[in-house]
Amino acid sequence: MIIILKETKRKKKRFSRKDEIIRQATIMFKDRGYSGASVRDLAQLSGIEAPSLYSHFKSKEDILQRICDEMAKKFMKGLAKSEKKESATEKLKTALKLHIRTITKNTDASAVMWNEWKHLKGQGRTEFKKKIRNYEKRFQYILKEGMDNGEFVYYNPVILSKLIFSSLNGLSFWYHGNNKNIGINKNLQKLLFQGIKNQD
Amino acid sequence: MIIILKETKRKKKRFSRKDEIIRQATIMFKDRGYSGASVRDLAQLSGIEAPSLYSHFKSKEDILQRICDEMAKKFMKGLAKSEKKESATEKLKTALKLHIRTITKNTDASAVMWNEWKHLKGQGRTEFKKKIRNYEKRFQYILKEGMDNGEFVYYNPVILSKLIFSSLNGLSFWYHGNNKNIGINKNLQKLLFQGIKNQD
DNA sequence: CCTACCGATCGGTAGG
DNA sequence: CCTACCGATCGGTAGG
Numbered sequence A, B: 001m002i003i004i005l006k007e008t009k010r011k012k013k014r015f016s017r018k019d020e021i022i023r024q025a026t027i028m029f030k031d032r033g034y035s036g037a038s039v040r041d042l043a044q045l046s047g048i049e050a051p052s053l054y055s056h057f058k059s060k061e062d063i064l065q066r067i068c069d070e071m072a073k074k075f076m077k078g079l080a081k082s083e084k085k086e087s088a089t090e091k092l093k094t095a096l097k098l099h100i101r102t103i104t105k106n107t108d109a110s111a112v113m114w115n116e117w118k119h120l121k122g123q124g125r126t127e128f129k130k131k132i133r134n135y136e137k138r139f140q141y142i143l144k145e146g147m148d149n150g151e152f153v154y155y156n157p158v159i160l161s162k163l164i165f166s167s168l169n170g171l172s173f174w175y176h177g178n179n180k181n182i183g184i185n186k187n188l189q190k191l192l193f194q195g196i197k198n199q200d
Numbered sequence C, D: 001c002c003t004a005c006c007g008a009t010c011g012g013t014a015g016g
Helices: A002-032 A039-046 A050-055 A060-082 A088-105 A107-119 A122-148 A157-169 A184-196 B002-032 B039-046 B050-055 B060-082 B088-105 B107-119 B122-148 B157-169 B184-196
Strands: none
Touching: A002 A039, A002 A060, A002 A107, A039 A050, A060 A088, A060 A107, A060 A122, A088 A107, A088 A122, A088 A157, A088 A184, A107 A122, A122 A157, A157 A184, A157 B157, A157 B184, A184 B157, A184 B184, B002 B039, B002 B060, B002 B107, B039 B050, B060 B088, B060 B107, B060 B122, B088 B107, B088 B122, B088 B157, B088 B184, B107 B122, B122 B157, B157 B184
């Protein structure tokens, strides 16, 4: 009984240390950029010595990869949910809402993903890029669907999706806890939908 | 006569080398981030040895500062021009057009300015931030003006300006020479103005 | 998770 | 604009 308790406790402690490192790394990568963040400073903020990081992660890049992969997964999940809706309008509305929610609930990690993924290398990089490309393609597909069936005004879907993603992803830099109640989602939906929706 | 010619030539050569360093630095800072770009690689791409950089610039940060300051100047110039227009609608239309033009004509430098300015330090940093803040405030003032006199629908001007800037500044990452003719400006004006203009 | 330590590379200076 | 060189710091390993 005592042994089990100890095991549980030890496991718990190890996992939270790992999470703490990721949490600190996310903040550092955002503020100083991936290259500007040193493993020594990261270790110190996490309460351990630098070499101890390597019992949790195989490299500095490994940490970045995990941050990017986890965020990509969250964005994908939101999009999959929106694709289940009936109309293109509802799909787009939901996709926007969930994309915004993912960002505002993870501002630092979102900023790191969109701005620091370029430091990824090898297979991890390739797979990450594939995921993001897939996300964009599926988003564009929703736009196309709405344009084809007359729900939306016609735009170049690639340009439109790029513009939308830019405006949304910028959120990760200026959205803070203290402007939580200014109706980002409502303002954005209003602004974008006025331009996108077919008013006939 | 010969002496003057030589002087001119020498000056010209020195200036073009300096410009070449800035040009290469802009590309490197964008691709690898400020911290990820080494002065050695920068020197090599510019065709000189690393220590020779320091006869043109007093530090690595000095190069970044010049890139940021020059771009800030270009953005300010466009805004000043738009403020001379009569109506808020015309001001906004011109401000958007010139902001877009500044970005598409300087994609790399724009990306560096918006993403790497955080590496600036000391007085240069303070002054740069002041300029950007001023730019945003004046842009927001145009929005407010249009909302007050009924030209625009009411939004929170701060949110609206942040959203607009995000969508525009994202251009520096996906706009390339090969999508020059897809009507970015027209698409953007259409998208944003539908949401902003009062349709009464 | 630590101490001890590594080679490589960093931005930058001296002196010409 | 170069050669020669600096101390500091980088990401990471060995071994416990």
